[in-house]
Amino acid sequence: MKVSYNWLKQYVDVKLPAQEIADRLTMAGLEVKGSQTIGGDWEGIVIGQMIAVDKHHNADRLSLVTIDLGGEKQETVVCGAPNCAAGIKVAFAPVGSTLINPHTNQPEKLKPAKIRGVVSAGMACSEKELGVSENHEGILVLPPDAPIGKPLNEYLGDTIFNFEVTPNRPDCLSIIGLAREIAVLTGTNLHLPDLIYPESDRSITQDATVEILDPDLCPRYCASLITGVKIAESPEWLKKWLLSYGMRPINNIVDITNFVMLEWGQPLHAFDFTKLTGRGIVVRRARREEKITSLDGVERQLARDMLVIADKEQAVAVAGIMGGANSEVSDDTTSILLESASFKPTSVHYTGRILGMPSEACVRFERSLSPELTIPALKRATKLIAELGGGQAAKGIIDVYPGKQERKSVRITTAETKRVLGVEFTVDEVAATLNSLGFECQPNVSTGSVIAKAPYWRSDISIPVDLVEEVARVRSYDRIPTTLLAEPIPKHDPAPITGFKRKMRQALAGYGFQEIASYSMVGMDSLTRLSPQSKKPQPLPVRISNPMTIDQEYLRPTLRGNLLAALSVNRAFLEDGLRLFEAGKVYLPKDADLPDEPDMLCGAIAGRRGERWWQGDGEPVDFFDAKGIVEGLLAQFNTTARFDPANDESLHPARQAAVTIGGKQVGVVGELHPAVAGHFELPGGVYLFELNLPALVLHTGFMMYQPIPKFPATIRDIALVVDVTVPHQKIVDIVRAVSLVIDVSLFDVYAGEQVPAGKKSLAYRLTFQSPNRTLTDEEVNRVQQQILNRLVAEVDASLRG
Amino acid sequence: MIQRLEGLNQNALRELDAIKDTPTLEQWRIRYLGRKSELTGMLRGLADLPLEERKNAGAFANRIKAGLESAFEQKNGALKAESQSQVLRTGEAEAAHGDITLPGRPCPSGRLHPIMETYREICDIFVSLGFQIVESNDVELDYYNFEALNIPAEHPARDSMSTFWVDYENDRGERTMLLRTHTTCVSARVIHTMKPPIRVIAPGHVFRYEATDATHLPMFNQVDGLAVDKGITMADLKGVFYEFARRFYGPERRVRFRCDYFPFVEPGVEVAVECAVCHGGGCRLCGSSGWIEIAGAGMTHPKVLERGGIDPNEYTSFAFGIGVDRIPMLRYGIDDMRLFFGNDLRFLKQF
Structure with missing residues (x-):
């Protein structure tokens, strides 16, 4: 404001x-x-009076003006303004003052000037040159009582x-x-305007009536009647204050209602009394299908629970929002019925929102104005209309007040100030502060309490802490000391996911991943792109009923769309390899309940394994890079997973694996399906992994120390020939099941010459070790034979020569 | 005799100092320490001296000999090391890769998102002050986001928190689910579910129905805090924020507490720190006020505690909400919030 x-x-x-x-x-x-x-920059500019205006001997349009600056000081200036006249008071700027150049709109210092042979000592300024308005038609003419010689900023500055x-x-x-x-x-004095005005002999009740049919929405309705009014332009002082607020003056009646609203905070409405059918006001809910044409000429449909101000026939205003065209004050209006009423805030808020008409009145009504405010505002406006509009106020006012409520007292103790603020204010301080704010106080030093009744305008006061705040804010928050929480720290029991998420993110950053962050809201388009056939996801994700844009209509059920979009945005960097991840919530709909919001981790790699370098570029990444990252992440949390074939439709059907721990799938890793890559304008060779953190965190955090082996290990390398369809994992499972084998690692995979068609060769390094003795060669041979026997039996393996 | 020895010693050391190669050094050794050297000769001639003089001169001559031998060893070592490094240098300078200004092998350097890092910094400070991190749903019930916080339907405060609603209506046709407009709803849930004493912070996304521009996004970030206990006062709130500001912004930045209004606290506070650019004088960054708002806070409204089953006559509580996004914006001079979610590596790689 x-x-x-x-x-x-x-x-x-x-x-x-x-x-x-x-x-x-x-x-x-x-x-x-x-x-x-x-x-602020009117340095040197003073009020002067034009005492002589003579023609410039060299130019028809220019005048030579003598300006009296008081104290027998006079200056002569050349002036081209059409409104120069002897006797008027003007703003005189001597050479050297700073003025706005009306052509460039920039401040400039006034330079000494000789205009057509005459030296000008300065100039009389326009409003634009002074920076108070855009007006540059003529010079600013000050009121006749403006004191000559006074600095302008003391007179007009603000x-x-x-x-x-x-x-x-x-x-x-x-x-x-x-x-x-x-x-x-x-600590200064307040002056309120005088509210007393002369009234006619004829009582308002003889001419007008007010009836409230819906008192739940209108606790009070007051009205006055002014007759013999002449619509005219408002006086300068009134226009000046409206303009200072940013309001456009219209005519004296409208301006007065606006002025009083700004002055007191109570919105008012002036009806042309003669246009009210039945000469009476009825406050009621809108009728079914009722319409009203507002002052802006738009016909508006009203709803049943909107409150209207009506005459005996039809709505003439929407309560608290706007007036109707049918009862509008016009140039030939002579009788004014002035409304000053109290409406239920939530009703005004609702109506204003539905009609889409926020207004100065609406903003005030929806914030719980006191019904007591209606009277002073009504009297002030009536007085001004009578004075400035030349009218005659009827005797008395109409005041229908079905919603009168007694203001309750609130008790505050000094102990409460200490309990809330940490510093105690005395009874005297509390009472003095509240008194200054207009509260009626009953201080009681012996009980350390003050019973306070708020002034009518403070509708926000209802409980003791409200008073505590009043005392604290008036006496300054700086009075409150600074202490650190002295109480013992409460039991700490954070959810494991919080720390887990952080460690996961840090681990990925360590692997060279850039973290991204994206909106939780996505468009359906971004979701269908995740399907090779552009199908919609099932079940449908959580929908927002009032999305900002179609791109933000749904809550993401997966992080993939945003991550792939980010990959796409940055595809210029594919040369150097891209590694991106996001850790965040996805939203999974539940019937008639808040959605599930598990934290997911989704990462993607593409391009080369490393940045381009002068000793050779990195190889393109492949499935095993992605898998290795997942394995590495899990290893950081002392857990391992199985990787089994999976069927995630966004991924390449043959190059993907479900990540399973303890029989539960916790994620997936694989190559992006070429069709999906295409949908995101990505090349092939994008690999993705996704982990469900709440599912995963259950399998982390348990770890026991293993003693360092005391006895030497025996290492044997074997090369097996098996059918190409036999998975490595199967062989590992068989070998690991044999006792004394503590590790099995694959070091070569080969198919081609020297290996029969349809077969592959797998080379493993086996580590044998016992925790309590050194193994003999015979023992190791025996165990190795046992392993080979099983491999022959279960996967038809043979030793490669 | 002693004088002669002294002169010999000085000459020898001076010559040694000037030697730059091994053959010259060898000549020097022969001249001064060899079997036919002057020193050896003098040592031999000692026997001819009277006993007293022999003792003194002998000790002196031996000391000089030891000194010269040690100087020789040192010089010899230095010359060898020098010649070795000469060899190493020569080999390398001839290789194409010998240029040490060539770029190093790139080591993958990942980075965390600046918003997430800001969350971490804020949370770490409060955790060290005994606050526990709680996280909750982004989709929230109207009750916890508004009603429980003294913001009933048609309350004007709802206007300043334009809400995204989930497309769902209950049996009575009411929209009950929304995207939380502040993380204060987590504090509301905590009040309903935990027993005092309580000290929690709730980081998370919040959502407002606002058109996107350089300073407004439909999704942004907050950290809400709540402490409930017997005897908690606004002085504690002040203390906690002075401590937070001291650690986060540094000890020289002043902190301001001014009265403000939020429906769920009374008294209400706006916490601001002195602008880092103008130090309170007023500049474009801080909107000429000299202060930058960092949090809304206050003493939790008694009705909010009561609604959650905590007796406001027994317990007092403070609550605060810190805006996260503005922190990296001000710290790094970022003038467009949209960059945070644009995920352009040219932006993200800078943090």
Whole structure:
């Protein structure tokens, strides 16, 4: 909310610099998010009066103007403005002052100038040159009472604060509310405007009626009636304040309702009284299919639970949101029925949201304005309309108040201030602070308590801590000491997944992977690309009912789409090898319940094994790189997995493996299906692995130390010839099942010449060792023969010569 | 005699110093230490001297001989080492790969995402202060995200947290599931499920229905914190944040606590640190205020505790929420948030 410091000064005797005010209010909860200084660079510019305007002897369009600057000082300037006239008061800028160049819009220093042979001592400024508006039609004419010789910034200078008012303080969406805060925080006096105005003899009740049919949505409705009004332009002072807020002046009546709304925070609405059928107001819910044409000329459909202001026949306004065109004040309006009412905040919020019409009024109503505010605002506006619109106010006002509630008192103790803040405020301090804020206080020193009743404008106060905050913020949060938690540290029992995830990520970074992070929301397109046939995933992922874009309509059921997209984005780096991973949640739908959100780890490698280098480029990565990474990761957590054939449709059917631990699949590794690679504009040779971290973490963390062997190991190499279809794993399983074999490692795989067709040769190094003795050659021979026998029997293996 | 020895010694050492190759060194050895050398001759001639003088001169001559021998050994070692390295250098200089300015064999260097690293830094500090990390669902019930935190339907605070809703309605036609708009909902869950004393932090993604631009993303990151115990005060909240700021931003950065409003705390606080660029003077980075907001915080609202089954008359509590994304933005001068999720290696490789 943009607020002029000068306007605030009309209500509070404060002289502090604007920055000081901004700082104090900010610290106390009313944040000033920046401010704009008007006249900060008006150094040297003073108010002067034109005392003589003569024709320039050399130019028709120019005048020679003598300006009185007070104290018998006069200057002569050359002026080309059409509105030069003797007697007017102007802003005089001497040579050397800084002004906005109207052509470049940049500030420039005024240079000495000789215009058509006449030296000009300075100039009379336009609004644009002063930087207060875009107006450059003529020079700025100051009011007749502007004091000659006074520096202009003392007269016209201002600071516009940009307040960010929090939702709990609707009272501060007003000049008076902010002035009240300033008065409290600076210890200065507040002046409220006079609300008394002359009334006619004829009572308002003789001419107008108000009826509330739905008091649950309208706790109070007040109205006044002003007749004999003449619609006209508003006076300068009123227009000035509206403009300072950023509001466009329209006519005196509309401007007054806006002005009073800004001044008091209470939105008002002026009806053309003669346009109200039946001369009465009915406050009711909208009828079925009811429509209203708003002031902007748009016909709007109303819903049954929206509150409207109606006359005896039809809706004339949507309560708290906007007026109707049918009762609008126009140039020939003479009688005004002025509304000052209280509406249920949630109803106004709902209606404003559905109709899509946020307005100044709406913003205020939806934040719990006090029903008590209706009266002062109504009286202030009535008085102004009578004064500025030349009208006559009817006797009395209408006040229908079905929702009156007694304001409750709240008790605060000094002990509570200590309990919450860590510092105790005395009864005197509490009472004095609350008093200054307008609370009615009953202090009791012996019980260390204050019973406080909030002023009507503070609808946000309901429990003792609310008062604690008031005391703390007015007395400054700097009063609160700084202590470190003294209590014992609570039992620590973090979920294992948290630390596991971190270690996994660090391990992958160690393997040269770059971590990526991506949105949880994905488009269906990114999901169907994961299928070689572009099928939709089943079950359908969790859908967002109001996505920002079609690319963010679903919650990702897999990390793959985003990871492959990232790979694709970076495919220029394939030459040097790409290693990317993401660890994050996927979202798996559950019926009528929150989705499952397991943490997954997905990695991809592509391109070469290493960066290009001058001693030769790395080989392209293959399936065994990906598998090796998974094996290495698992080994870091002291676990090993089985790799069995699998059928993940995104992966190459023959080059993929399910990662299984303890009979449970915890992940998959494989080459990306060529069709899927194509969908992501990736070349072939992309390898992917995916691990389900919550499933995996169950198999980590248990580890027992193995003693270092005391007796020597015996090593034997054997080469086997088997059918090409016999998997290596099967041979390992057979060999490992024999006692005294502690390790078996494959060191060669060969098929081709010297090996029969349909066969392959596998060479293994076997390690034999006993924990309690040195093995003899005979023993090892025996065991090795046993192994060979089994291999012959189970996989039809033969020893290669 | 002694004078002669002294002169001989000095000459020998001076000559030795100037020697640059092994053959010259050998000549030197023969001249000064050889069987026919002057020194050897003098040692032989000692026998002719009177007893007293013989004793002194003998000791002196032997000392000089030992000194020269040791100097010879040292010189000999140095010359050998020099000639060996000469040989090594010569061999290498002739090889194409001898240029040590050639690039080293690339060692894969992976990196973690800057946002994730920021999470880690924040969490590590709070863990060291006794806070435990809890993680929870991104998809949350309206109850924990809003109702439990004093934000009922139609509350104006909901406007500032535009919500993504999950496409699901219950039997009464109400949307009950949403993407959490803040991690404070994790604190709400903790209040409902854990018994005091409690000290937790909840890192995680949060989501708001906002158009994407350089400073707004529909998904961003927060760390929420909560402490519940008997005797916890706002002074403790201040202490925890001073400690956090001291460790995270360094001891010289000032911290500011100002009144602010959040529906789930009372009193409410905005925590800010002095701007690193202007040190409080005001600049473009901090929006001329001189301060950079790092967290919203406050004393947990009694109703929030009560709703979760914790007696607010017995226990007090503070809560805070730290915005994560702005931290690396300010630290590294990143002016566009979208870079974080664009996953361009040219960006990510810099961290």
